[in-house]
Amino acid sequence: NAGVMQNPRHLVRRRGQEARLRCSPMKGHSHVYWYRQLPEEGLKFMVYLQKENIIDESGMPKERFSAEFPKEGPSILRIQQVVRGDSAAYFCASSPRRGGFTSGGFNEQFFGPGTRLTVL
Amino acid sequence: AQSVAQPEDQVNVAEGNPLTVKCTYSVSGNPYLFWYVQYPNRGLQFLLKYITGDNLVKGSYGFEAEFNKSQTSFHLKKPSALVSDSALYFCAVRDPSYSSASKIIFGSGTRLSIRP
Numbered sequence: 001n002a003g004v005m006q007n008p009r010h011l012v013r014r015r016g017q018e019a020r021l022r023c024s025p026m027k028g029h030s031h032v033y034w035y036r037q038l039p040e041e042g043l044k045f046m047v048y049l050q051k052e053n054i055i056d057e058s059g060m061p062k063e064r065f066s067a068e069f070p071k072e073g074p075s076i077l078r079i080q081q082v083v084r085g086d087s088a089a090y091f092c093a094s095s096p097r098r099g100g101f102t103s104g105g106f107n108e109q110f111f112g113p114g115t116r117l118t119v120l
Numbered sequence: 121a122q123s124v125a126q127p128e129d130q131v132n133v134a135e136g137n138p139l140t141v142k143c144t145y146s147v148s149g150n151p152y153l154f155w156y157v158q159y160p161n162r163g164l165q166f167l168l169k170y171i172t173g174d175n176l177v178k179g180s181y182g183f184e185a186e187f188n189k190s191q192t193s194f195h196l197k198k199p200s201a202l203v204s205d206s207a208l209y210f211c212a213v214r215d216p217s218y219s220s221a222s223k224i225i226f227g228s229g230t231r232l233s234i235r236p
Contacts, residue, residue: 035226043164043210043226091164109224111156111164 002027004094004112005074012118013082021077021115025094031055032075033109034067037089049075082119089114122147124213126227133201133234141196141230143211153194154212154224155185164210170194181205201234208232 005024013019025032034046048056049069060067064082069075079086093109123146133139145151155167168179175187185196196209211227 043212045224093164110166 004029004092004110006090006092006112006115008115009113010116010118012120014120015083016081019079019082019086019117019119021079021090021092021117023075023077023092023094023112025075025092026096026110029094029096029110031095032069033093033095034075034077035091035093037091037114039088043091046077079117082117084119087117087119089116122151122213122225124211124225124227126209126211126230128230129228130231130233133232135203135234135236136200139198139201139205139232139234141209141211141232143194143196143227144192145194145211145213146192147213151194152214153185153187154214155179155183155194155196156210156212156226157181158208158210158229160207167196167209203234203236206232206234 004026007022011019011021023032030051032049035043036046037043045059047054047060047067049067051069052071054067057067064080066078067075075092077090091114092112095109125144127142131139131141145153153170156164157167158164167181167183168177168185170177170185170187176184177187178184183196183198185194187194194211198205208229208231210229212224214224
């Protein structure tokens with residue numbers, strides 16, 4: 001059973017270009033989360049998606065950032081008109097149920113290897 | 121608002137000695153607490169969690185953590201450190217009373233360095 005897949009692992013963009021980050025959740029997982037890790041900082045929650053729905057986007061910057069998780073295919077985190085401050089590692093996680101919890105227990109989120117975005 | 125703090129940026133320990141990585145939290149209700157480890161150029165790996173029950177939680181790779189409600193702490197421990205334990209460790213907390221079941225707050229991370 002393959003884990004959470006993210007691609008590309010490294011992405012270099014020039015200021016003003018678009019960045020597309022992909023996340024394929026674990027088999028059987030229908031919930032995806034995106035986190036950003038800035039240099040020397042901890043992870044910060046960005047967005048939580050279920051198939052075809054955005055559940056919680058309270059951590060997403062108001063402009064230039066968007067995310068989707070279509071019925072078929074991977075989840076996409078899209079950053080338009082990138083700036084140097086967008087340089088970070090972006091991690092995706094998946095869980096089989098809402099919030100990673102079940103009624104009788106707990107299923108933790110499983111993390112992908114991350115995509116390291118560098119903006120020149 | 122929920123928060124988690126890791127007061128040490130770096131912890132240095134000699135191989136074979138016990139190690140402790142500190143974590144304190146702040147939530148409005150009973151917390152769900154987690155430890156994750158990140159090896160170089162890798163994603164996060166789950167180590168252990170506290171939801172309810174026994175305050176001493178055992179996890180992967182010989183790690184354990186003790187939930188202390190009065191001190192609002194969840195320190196990560198290991199009796200005998202290995203060089204291979206050198207990595208970045210993240211403490212995380214989720215407030216189960218939070219309206220969004222999804223959000224987990226991570227600490228800033230502690231870099232653990234084990235010298236031979």
